[in-house]
Amino acid sequence: MVNLDFSVYTAYNANIDAIARLRQEVIQNVINEFDPRDVLERIEVYPREISEPLDFVARLVHALKLGKPMEVPLVNEKLNAWFDEKFRYEERLGGQAGIIANVLAGLRIKKIIAYTPFLPRRLANLFKENVLYPVVEDGRLKLKPIREAYRKGDPLKVNRIFEFREGMKIKLGDEMIRVPASGRFIVSARFESISRIETRDELRPYLRDIAREIDGAILSGYQGLRMKYSDGKDANYYLRKAKEDIMAFKDEGVKVHVEFASIQDRKLRKKVITNIFPLVDSVGMDEAEIAQILSVLGYRDLADRIFTYNRLEDSILGGMIILDELNFDMLQVHTMYYVMLITHRNNPLTEEELVKILEFGTTLGAARAYLGDINRPEDYEIGLKVPFNERGEYVKLRFEEAKSKLRMREYKIAVVPTRLVKEPVLTVGLGDTISTGVFLAYLEFLRKKFLTG
Template structure:
């Protein structure tokens, strides 16, 4: 671990596109009971059955929140109505406000791990968001002055007129009990429910026209690129543009970043509720990148749009490792990826082709970095300096680790895996996490950075 941390100090990363403010509420029984009383048991049950895929009014939120609490699974649902947005501010007092969005979380993490240079880009940069980036000399925002790229600290680059996106995050704890009418519900796992703001002004995933021509030189000065935020793209916009327009722009960005050198690009995939949009993102973006990170639910979503409905349903219903391995093989091949990284509560997995230059042992070490960083963040709430990771190294692997390893070996024995390198490690699991927000992003960033570090060490990148 310390060897990786030393190498990180010689590495640089470019991150784009999504940054926001996370307004966090630590849910307790009183919060939940108050919401049930306010909206009524029968109304909530009816709306749960309707399963709203976006939040247009507060009842949509309450129904999806209760559903998330029953399953104990992390969920994110888009908020699309400004009136509902105002309701949240009048209804809740936030326990914590901090930087969010994959770019925000990963930028602060990498900067605090003493990466040589972290260049973080977002189309919008309001003062409140700029304030939440760590104030370090290695965390920079790209600006253009006299037709040249100038890297500045975010607080020196923000724009007063830029709006600030706020996502509300409701953290829940395993074991929380409440009643929905006659039904007693005990939350099975700790997790979070994200009310993801999806207003049009925040849904334009693109690089500014001034910066765009300079992407080749940015790609040339970094060791890796992490892109995220495609879940924010909308089907249609009020000015007549549509998802196809922004996806074309996104594809141009990737090609420009790779123009001077074939820099490795990782996409951190997040849940896209709309099936058609999900399909567009998968077919347009994935074939251009090298690495993708996702959880098991997102594998199922992607398999569904690729036409593997039965396998998708099996992953959702049974959550078996053999189905996840089979699904991962399909995604790797159909989307022409170099490597696929999967993070779940109990295990992390890499799948790549047999000709990958890293050994299975090295790939396992890379995953170890991801789970150690995530365990550190879960225990401390944040990672402020490289020495913090010693905390993560002392957190044990989860109690299902041996069972998971056994099932993984059984799964590999049953199916054709000779053409692949597939590795799995149990996660280090914090029983009572300070926070679960950003753990998947932390795993993916740590795994991707250490993957690049190993490629550099082997002199194949």
């Protein structure tokens, strides 16, 4: 367990996650409403956004066939009624910034400040009671309990998470589909009213005051941006504001971590990574997101290999390229079977310390998967009882092989097998949880280095 005497700021994306644990008969009934030929044709088209029910069914069937987590944006607000008619949900706090805030709050760190530009009451009530929210009152910054800081009339974002289980069987025409692995299919709301990732103008002058209150900042949600808005603003406008936010923290000595997420639009993806990554200290992602970034940086062959084969040595090579091309300090990668840190050789931490950082992250993730939530620091201990996954020795072997094949002398690299819960209580946000633990441990080890010289 790391020292929890830290204060952390997290922004920007928080929403309601409406979780539907899919039953076989429910999925089958929805699929049966459509002609199988239409579903198969739409799967071939591979819609990258959901504007009608057939788009949803096609992408859901595709996810079930592969047994892999997927996310597709919902762009038609009128479909909310259709989804609510077909499925039943359990609501919890979602969005990377929201999930991270509640994990930090459950760990009872010294101070957790969460910020989202939209805070309707229904959303505010899902945060833990010890989370603070920055407001400006009488020309002064005030940190209020977030549950008291809600604003009437703010728009609400609801993401729907459809969880499916290994072994489920679905019939599509003459084809019987057996789901090969448990996973989730996320339908993320991407309406214009909730797609403005920013610090509101009234708070912006006080960002340096917030920075003096914290040790680290975890920023996320850039995938929610749009290329253009109806009021004439565009992604460039919001990215300029985002860069100003980061520099306000950096100028006060705050360590900044960005938690990346898949961005379907290639142009927007490139804008985000080239504008944001070079300014921050660390970035977190999964192996598919490594491939996405490599693709826009021009490394198409390597990106395709990662998408196709998921080989550890390809992810390591891709990570080293990303670190060099975008010039930040540390890349953190979380996957089902391993977690990884890559830094430049001049990083003050040793590879042994990087291993300890990763072990804290995967243990925290295992605890949350096992319990469903982190409500007290002692919950972390549960993760220590979860064994490393059955491919752990294979992961270690592949890492040793990668060391013999790749030129790693300019880097420090650590790879640790994940602690994997066989039947997790939840799967949403586990990568964010691991990243939170890694970032906390990273802050602690850097503090120790600074104090000991």
